Amino acid sequence: MAAITAALIKQVREDTGAGMMDVKKALTEAEGDVARAKEIIRAKGIQAAGKREGRNAKEGTIASKVIESAEGQIGYAxxxxxxTDFVAKTPKFVEFADSIVDKAIAAKAASVDELxxxxxxEATVKETVEEAAALFGEHVKLGQFATIAGPHVEIxxxxxxxxMPPSIVAMIATDEAGAQVAHEAALQxxxxxxxxxTREDVPANVVESERRVATEKSLAEGKPEKIVPRIVEGxxxxxxxxxxxxxxxFVKDPSKTVGDLFKKVGGKALAFARLEVGKGDEQ
Structure with a gap:
């Protein structure tokens, strides 16, 4: 059994928004297993109480661009x-962010570490970013990074x-036919x-976790065991x-799915990415 430390409690509280006592109970029941503790919290329907109190929101922007390639297009974000948002909305900061995405493109970077x-x-991009603190009077850093490619990329x-500058950037790569609905998909x-x-892209461990949570929740609700499997599938x-x-x-027409949009034009969605300011991992 892993020791239930203050760091573990803090991690689960931040990820779930549950109260301290609920988190302690869940970690104890899960014998210190963080992933299992989160499942227990969800299965018991514990509502977010703290909503990550005490955490400062990250500010900034998402810089993005699509370039042409031999195979089609590549999107970078x-x-x-x-x-502060005061600095984030200044023309100089937006220009700086745009220069960073240009450096990613020039380097053909595939990750923030590569960038x-x-x-x-004579320096590195890391040193350039660190030195930007003197220019803006605030700590500046790079957060999330994404690049996708396909015959067509929509941002x-x-x-x-x-x-304010962009705080959310959605990118989707499609085939040529899918380009007709790529903008609608990006909005979605x-x-x-x-x-x-696709559902095939969902990792097996995530599916198994969802199945366990759904099973436990159904049983906790008093559903007859013989119908629980059907409820779980639902x-x-x-x-x-x-x-x-x-x-x-589809947000503009709930009678359709996003998949229906692509079927209508005979196209395919190949990959997508979504970046939102302040939503990446702590660095």
């Missing part, structure tokens, strides 16, 4: 963080308000934040409809 290690004159950049990704393209399908892009209801 990089999160550049500042401490940071890229030479930038939708969402702004919280007119004066921005709004609803799907995690996977809840799994609901999970897919919420988290799988092609199975989500």
């Amino acid at each position: 990089v999160e550049v963080n500042s401490e 940071l290690a890229t030479a930038d004159g 939708y950049a969402h702004k919280r308000s007119v004066e 990704i921005s709004a609803l934040g799907a995690q996977w393209l 809840r799994l399908n609901a999970f897919y409809k919420e988290n799988v892009l092609l199975e989500q209801e």
Whole structure:
């Protein structure tokens, strides 16, 4: 049994928003297994209490660009963080963020680590970002990074308000036929934040976790055991409809799925990415 430390409790509280006592009980029941503790919290229907109290929101912007390639198009998106939205909305900061995505393109970077290690004159991009603190008077860092490729790449950049730079960027790669509905799909990704393209893309361990949670929740609700498997499958399908892009209801017409949009034009969605300021892993 893993020791139930303050760090473990903090991690589960931040990830679930559950109260401290509920987290302690879940970790104890799970014998210190963080993933299992999260399942227990979900299965018991514990509502988020803290909502990550005490955490400072990250500010900044998402810089993005599509370039042409021999095989079609490539989309790049990089999160550049500042401490305040006051700095994030300045033209100089937006220009700096745009220069970072240009450096990613020039280096053909495939990850934020590759980008940071890229030479930038006599320095590296990492050193350039660190030195930007003097320019903006705030700590500056790179957060999330994404690149996708296909015959067509569509980008939708969402702004919280007119004066702010993009805080959400959705990218989707499609075949040529799918390009006809790529913009609508990008809007969908921005709004609803799907995690996977198809249900086959959902990792097996995630499916198994969802199955366990659905089973425990059904039993806790007093459902007869003989009908629990059917209820579990229904809840799994609901999970897919919420988290799988092609199975989500199309926001502009809930009678259709996003997959239906592509079927109508005889096209395919190949890959997608969604970056939102402040939503990446702590670095």
